[in-house]
Amino acid sequence: MKKDIKIAIIGLGYVGLPLARLFATKYPVVGFDIHEDRITELMNGIDSTLEVENEVLQQVLVNTPSEKKGLFCTTDISAIENCNYYIVTVPTPIDKNNKPDLTPLIKSSETVGQVLKKKDIVIYESTVYPGATEEVCIPILEKESGLTFNTHFFAGYSPERINPGDKEHTVEKILKVTSGSTIEIGEKVDDLYASVITAGTHMAPSIKVAEAAKVIENSQRDINIAFVNELAKIFNLLEIDTTAVLEAASTKWNFLPFKPGLVGGHCISVDPYYLAQKAQEVGYHPEIILAGRKMNDSMGHYVASEVIKLFVKNDLKIKNARILVLGITFKENCPDVRNTRVVDVIQNLKDFGTNVTVFDPWAKPSEVKKEYNIETFSNMPQNKFDGIVLAVAHQEFLNIDFCKYLNKGGVIYDVKGVLDCKVHGKL
Ligand SMILES: NC(=O)c1ccc[n+]([C@@H]2O[C@H](COP(=O)([O-])OP(=O)(O)OC[C@H]3O[C@@H](n4cnc5c(N)ncnc54)[C@H](O)[C@@H]3O)[C@@H](O)[C@H]2O)c1
Numbered sequence: 001m002k003k004d005i006k007i008a009i010i011g012l013g014y015v016g017l018p019l020a021r022l023f024a025t026k027y028p029v030v031g032f033d034i035h036e037d038r039i040t041e042l043m044n045g046i047d048s049t050l051e052v053e054n055e056v057l058q059q060v061l062v063n064t065p066s067e068k069k070g071l072f073c074t075t076d077i078s079a080i081e082n083c084n085y086y087i088v089t090v091p092t093p094i095d096k097n098n099k100p101d102l103t104p105l106i107k108s109s110e111t112v113g114q115v116l117k118k119k120d121i122v123i124y125e126s127t128v129y130p131g132a133t134e135e136v137c138i139p140i141l142e143k144e145s146g147l148t149f150n151t152h153f154f155a156g157y158s159p160e161r162i163n164p165g166d167k168e169h170t171v172e173k174i175l176k177v178t179s180g181s182t183i184e185i186g187e188k189v190d191d192l193y194a195s196v197i198t199a200g201t202h203m204a205p206s207i208k209v210a211e212a213a214k215v216i217e218n219s220q221r222d223i224n225i226a227f228v229n230e231l232a233k234i235f236n237l238l239e240i241d242t243t244a245v246l247e248a249a250s251t252k253w254n255f256l257p258f259k260p261g262l263v264g265g266h267c268i269s270v271d272p273y274y275l276a277q278k279a280q281e282v283g284y285h286p287e288i289i290l291a292g293r294k295m296n297d298s299m300g301h302y303v304a305s306e307v308i309k310l311f312v313k314n315d316l317k318i319k320n321a322r323i324l325v326l327g328i329t330f331k332e333n334c335p336d337v338r339n340t341r342v343v344d345v346i347q348n349l350k351d352f353g354t355n356v357t358v359f360d361p362w363a364k365p366s367e368v369k370k371e372y373n374i375e376t377f378s379n380m381p382q383n384k385f386d387g388i389v390l391a392v393a394h395q396e397f398l399n400i401d402f403c404k405y406l407n408k409g410g411v412i413y414d415v416k417g418v419l420d421c422k423v424h425g426k427l
Contacts, residue, residue, distance in 0.1 A: 008083035010108045015160045016089035018171045021052050022196050024060040024071035030080050031073040042073045086112045086122045098273045109137045113144020123156035127271050129278035130212040133157050155181040156189035157207040159214030165334030175199045179210035218271040224258045226292035232260035232427045243417045260427040262341035263296035264330035300344020308352050310411040310425045319353040324385040327392025328360045335362045342391045343372050361396050387411045393418045
C-alpha cells in the first residue's frame with residue numbers, strides 16, 4: 001500500500017462502485033454521487049446494479065470518512081475535500097442525435113474543481129473521444145480551482161474495461177491501461193492502479209493514446225458484430241443456418257468468433273459515436289465506423305420483420321397476434337436496460353399491429369416504464385401466445401418449456417441462437 005493516498009471516486013455506477021470497493025480494501029476511499037437513492041442503498045450495503053455482492057460491499061463500508069482503509073459513500077462534497085486522488089467515473093452518453101453528451105463529465109469536473117488543491121491528481125475513467133480530458137475537463141478544473149494544470153495539479157486517464165454481469169472478468173482481473181499528464185504523473189497513476197489490479201497495468205505514452213485505445217476497443221467490437229449481422233441477413237436469404245456457418249468458420253485459428261445480435265448498452269453502441277464525432281471535427285467522415293453503427297441499429301427492425309415473415313409462412317393472423325418477448329435488458333444475466341435495442345423489436349412488432357407482452361426477471365419494471373414507457377413482467381405470464389421472441393439469453397429462459405406457452409402453430413424466434421430445440425427462426 002502507498003502512503004498518504006486518499007481517493008475520491010466521483011460517480012458510483014457500474015464502473016465507479018467496483019473500483020471504489022477495490023481501492024477501499026487498501027486505501028481510505030470516499031465515493032461521491034449526486035443521486036441520494038444510490039448513496040442510501042450503498043450505505044445500506046446494497047448494490048442494485050449487482051456488480052458488487054452485498055456481502056463484499058459491506059466488508060469495506062465505514063460510517064465516516066476513514067483515515068485508514070474503507071469506503072464511505074456520500075452526496076456531500078465536503079467529504080471529498082481532503083482527498084488527493086480524484087477518479088471520475090460518470091456516464092458519457094449520447095443525445096437523441098447520437099452526439100456525445102458531455103454534461104455529466106462537465107458537471108463532475110466542476111465538482112472536483114471546487115475541492116482541488118495543489119499536488120492533487122484527477123484521473124478520468126469515463127469513455128471519451130481522444131482529447132476530451134485535456135480539451136474539455138482540464139480547463140474546467142483550472143477555472144473552478146484557480147490552479148494551473150501540470151504546475152499545481154495533474155491529470156491521468158485510465159479507461160475501464162469491465163463488462164456488466166461478467167463475474168469472471170472483474171475489475172482487478174482485467175489489465176488496466178493507465179496514463180498521466182507528465183511522465184512522472186503517469187508513473188504515479190500506474191503505481192496506484194498496479195497496487196490493486198492483480199492482472200497488471202499498461203502505461204500508455206499519453207492521455208490521448210489511452211483515450212483512443214479505449215474508444216477503439218469498443219468500436220472494433222461494434223464493427224465485427226455489424227459484419228456478422230450482415231452475414232446473418234445474407235444467409236437468411238440463402239436459407240443457410242448462420243450459427244452453423246460461424247461454427248464451421250471458427251475452426252480456423254484466426255477466425256474471430258463474433259455472433260449476430262442486437263447491440264445496445266452504454267458502451268459498444270455509444271462509444272463509436274464519440275470517435276466519429278471527433279473524426280468529423282477534424283474533417284474526416286468515418287465510413288466503416290458509422291456503417292457498423294447503421295447496421296447494428298437496424299437489427300431491431302430486422303428481427304421484427306423476420307418474426308412477421310414467420311407468421312405469414314405459418315398462416316398466423318398478424319393483427320392482434322399475441323407475442324411474448326423474453327428479455328429487455330441490453331444483455332443477458334444483468335439488470336442494465338440502458339440503450340437496449342430490444343425496444344426496437346417491441347416497437348416494430350407493435351407497429352405491425354401485434355399485442356406484445358414482455359417478461360424479464362432481471363429488469364426493474366419501474367425503470368423500464370420510466371425509460372421506455374413499456375410494461376414488463378418479472379414472472380413468466382401464464383398465458384398462451386402466437387409467437388415467442390427470445391431476445392436476451394438470461395439463464396432463466398434456457399429451460400423454459402416453450403410448447404407450454406405456444407398456441408397451436410405458434411412460432412419461436414431465437415435472436416441469440418441459444419435454444420437447443422428445433423426453433424422456427426433465428427438470426
Ligand atoms: N458500464 C460498463 O460496463 C462500462 C465499462 C467500461 C467503461 N464504461 C464507461 O464508464 C463510464 C461510467 O459508466 P457507468 O456504466 O458506470 O455509468 P452509470 O450510469 O452506471 O454510473 C454513473 C454514476 O455517476 C453518477 N453521476 C452522474 N453525474 C454525476 C456527477 N455530476 N457527479 C457525481 N456523480 C454523477 C450517477 O448518479 C451514477 O451513479 C462511462 O463513460 C462508460 O462509458 C462503462
